[in-house]
Amino acid sequence: MPTTELKMKLDGRTLRGRVPCSVSKIRPELGPLIDSDDLEVFEAKVAQSIFAQRLLGPESLRFCRSFCEMSMQAVAELLQVDRRTVQRWESEESPVPPWAMLLVSKMADERSKGRAVMRTWLAELADERGRPTDIDVDVT
Amino acid sequence: MDPEDALRAVRGLAKANRFRLTVHAAREAAECGATRAHIRCALTNANNIRPSGDNQASDWTVLGPDLDGDDLDLAVIIEDGLLIITVY
Numbered sequence A: 001m002p003t004t005e006l007k008m009k010l011d012g013r014t015l016r017g018r019v020p021c022s023v024s025k026i027r028p029e030l031g032p033l034i035d036s037d038d039l040e041v042f043e044a045k046v047a048q049s050i051f052a053q054r055l056l057g058p059e060s061l062r063f064c065r066s067f068c069e070m071s072m073q074a075v076a077e078l079l080q081v082d083r084r085t086v087q088r089w090e091s092e093e094s095p096v097p098p099w100a101m102l103l104v105s106k107m108a109d110e111r112s113k114g115r116a117v118m119r120t121w122l123a124e125l126a127d128e129r130g131r132p133t134d135i136d137v138d139v140t
Numbered sequence B: 001m002d003p004e005d006a007l008r009a010v011r012g013l014a015k016a017n018r019f020r021l022t023v024h025a026a027r028e029a030a031e032c033g034a035t036r037a038h039i040r041c042a043l044t045n046a047n048n049i050r051p052s053g054d055n056q057a058s059d060w061t062v063l064g065p066d067l068d069g070d071d072l073d074l075a076v077i078i079e080d081g082l083l084i085i086t087v088y
Helices: A036-052 A058-067 A072-079 A083-090 A098-112 A117-126 B003-015 B023-031 B036-044
Strands: A003-010 A013-020 A032-035 B019-022 B048-051 B059-065 B071-079 B082-087
Touching: A003 A032, A003 A036, A003 A058, A003 B023, A013 A032, A013 A036, A032 A036, A032 B023, A036 A058, A036 A098, A036 B019, A036 B036, A058 A083, A058 A098, A058 B036, A072 A083, A072 A098, A072 A117, A098 A117, B003 B036, B003 B048, B003 B059, B003 B071, B003 B082, B019 B023, B019 B036, B023 B082, B036 B059, B036 B071
Parallel strands: B019 B082
Antiparallel strands: A003 A013, A032 B019, B048 B059, B059 B071, B071 B082
16 A cells, blocks of 8 residues: 655654655646645654653643543642643743653553553542542451 | 545544545654554544645645644645645
8 A cells, every 4th residue: 555754844854754645537637635644643653752762842732632622720730730830831831840741751651552541540639529538458 | 525525524534534635744743753543533623624735625734633632734636535634
């Protein structure tokens, strides 16, 4: 199958990869087309690279957040910060804290592998309800 | 196809992940750091559509909110049960 190169430019870095493409029989004049599923595979690899390389920056944060299909509000609630704080990180008004980048890129990395452990943990931490006040710890 | 039917088709096809992008549109989106999720969100929640291009029966310009509620303008073609995004 023919492929074409896609580049994602994030925070001054270029992440590139080749994705499959095909030409429509009905509208060949449009040239090669990329299926949305193949685009998602490319984005999954970008998300994995961001986490693996520990990339940090506003565009990388925005990419990871949107790859997780989360609005700024949804990320703000999970990280227990104001929506405007996330907005400031993404618009370079204030630096992205490494802890926030790590958590969001980890969520994106897990989503790329079909998991959501970090997202579940953050949701549980953000939810105070049902947390026991007495806990027996096993020291045997 | 009238605009109302076209809007319904755009939303339904996007929801079912039945869409493709021209290489040009995919590269434009990637250059802007926009993801498939932003595009899908704008299409599934599209609220405005108008005919465009040479073929007014299948070529449309769609407007819809992305994940953050910002409006995205997309040029699309509805063809053979598939949505083709030609301009991001």
